[in-house]
Amino acid sequence: MSNAPPADRAGPADKVRVLYITCSSFSGSTLLSFLLNTHPRMVTIGHTTGWDFGQDPDFSCSCGELLRTCPFYRSIEAAFLEAGLPFDIRNFGTNYLLSDNERLNDILVGCLPRLRDSRIEKLRDRLVQCVPSWSSRLKQQDKANYVLMKAALEQGHGEIYVDNSHRPHRLRHLDRSGYFDLKVLHLVRDIRGVVLSHMKRRSWDAETATRVWLGEQANVLRISREFPERMVLHYDDLCNDLDAALGSIHEFVGAEATPFCGNFKEGEHHILGNQMRLRDGKVSRDTKWESELSRADIDTIFRTAADVLTKTGNRDLRELLRRYLDDT
Numbered sequence: 001m002s003n004a005p006p007a008d009r010a011g012p013a014d015k016v017r018v019l020y021i022t023c024s025s026f027s028g029s030t031l032l033s034f035l036l037n038t039h040p041r042m043v044t045i046g047h048t049t050g051w052d053f054g055q056d057p058d059f060s061c062s063c064g065e066l067l068r069t070c071p072f073y074r075s076i077e078a079a080f081l082e083a084g085l086p087f088d089i090r091n092f093g094t095n096y097l098l099s100d101n102e103r104l105n106d107i108l109v110g111c112l113p114r115l116r117d118s119r120i121e122k123l124r125d126r127l128v129q130c131v132p133s134w135s136s137r138l139k140q141q142d143k144a145n146y147v148l149m150k151a152a153l154e155q156g157h158g159e160i161y162v163d164n165s166h167r168p169h170r171l172r173h174l175d176r177s178g179y180f181d182l183k184v185l186h187l188v189r190d191i192r193g194v195v196l197s198h199m200k201r202r203s204w205d206a207e208t209a210t211r212v213w214l215g216e217q218a219n220v221l222r223i224s225r226e227f228p229e230r231m232v233l234h235y236d237d238l239c240n241d242l243d244a245a246l247g248s249i250h251e252f253v254g255a256e257a258t259p260f261c262g263n264f265k266e267g268e269h270h271i272l273g274n275q276m277r278l279r280d281g282k283v284s285r286d287t288k289w290e291s292e293l294s295r296a297d298i299d300t301i302f303r304t305a306a307d308v309l310t311k312t313g314n315r316d317l318r319e320l321l322r323r324y325l326d327d328t
Contacts (some may be wrong), residue, residue, distance in 0.1 A: 014179075017180075064272045183228060184224045
C-alpha cells in the first residue's frame with residue numbers, strides 16, 4: 001500500500017483521522033501519549049514534529065532499540081523515500097517552518113507574538129500562501145505529515161493517529177492541507193505545577209513562567225474554538241481516574257473504551273519525548289509544586305494571573321483558571 005498522498009487535496013475517504021493534543025509544556029502530554037498508544041486502534045510517536053537529540057548516536061527509542069536502527073523508524077524512512085521526501089531521524093520535515101529563527105517563524109506561520117488576533121493571523125496565512133516559494137515549502141511539509149502519519153498507522157495497525165505536537169496554530173495548517181480529519185484535545189495541568197517545572201528546568205522566575213502559561217493557554221483556547229470536535233482534559237482528572245479519563249477520550253474519537261492495563265510499558269511504543277519514554281509504566285500524579293513552591297511564588301502566580309485577566313478580560317481563560325486559582 002502506497003503512503004504517497006493524493007495529487008491535490010485528499011478526499012474524505014482518504015483523510016487520516018487525527019487526535020491532536022494541544023497544551024503547554026510540562027502538562028503531562030508524554031504520559032497521555034503512552035496511555036493512548038496502548039489502545040489497539042490508536043498510534044502515536046508523540047512529537048510528530050520530531051525530537052532533535054543532537055549528535056548522540058546512542059539515543060534510544062522507547063521500544064528499547066537505538067532510534068537510528070529502530071525497525072519502526074526505518075519503515076517511516078522507507079515511506080518518505082518512496083514519496084520522494086528527504087528523511088532525517090532528528091527532523092522529519094513535518095514542522096511548519098519558513099525560517100530557522102523561531103520568532104520570525106511565528107510571525108510567518110505561527111501564533112503571532114503578543115498580538116492574539118485570529119482574523120489577522122488568517123489574513124497573514126492567506127498572504128503567505130501567495131508567495132510561491134513559501135507555498136511550496138508548506139505543501140512539502142503537508143505531504144511529510146501525511147506520509148509519516150499514514151506509515152505510522154500502517155506499522156502500528158491502527159486507525160487513529162495521535163499528534164502530540166502541542167502548538168495550536170499547527171492545527172490550522174493540518175486543516176488547510178485537506179489531508180486530515182481532526183479532533184482536538186486540550187490538555188490542561190495546574191498552572192502551579194507548570195510554573196514549578198519552568199523554574200526548575202529553565203531557570204525562569206515565577207512571573208515569567210506564569211505569563212508564558214497564560215499566553216499559551218489563551219492561544220489554545222481561541223484556536224481550538226475553530227474546531228467543532230474538541231474536548232478538555234485536566235491532568236489531575238487523568239491521574240485520579242485513568243479508566244474514566246481514557247474512556248472519555250476513546251468515546252470522543254469513536255473507539256471502544258479500553259481499561260488501563262496497569263502498566264503502559266507492557267505494550268510496544270515508539271514515542272519520542274522526554275525521559276519518561278525509558279521509565280517504568282506506572283502512573284502517579286506529580287504534586288511536587290505543593291511542597292516546593294514558596295508562598296511568595298504562589299502569591300506571584302496569583303497576582304500575575306489577576307493582572308493579566310484584568311487587562312485582557314479573557315473570560316475563557318478566567319474560567320480555565322477558576323479550577324486552580326479561585327481568588328482570580
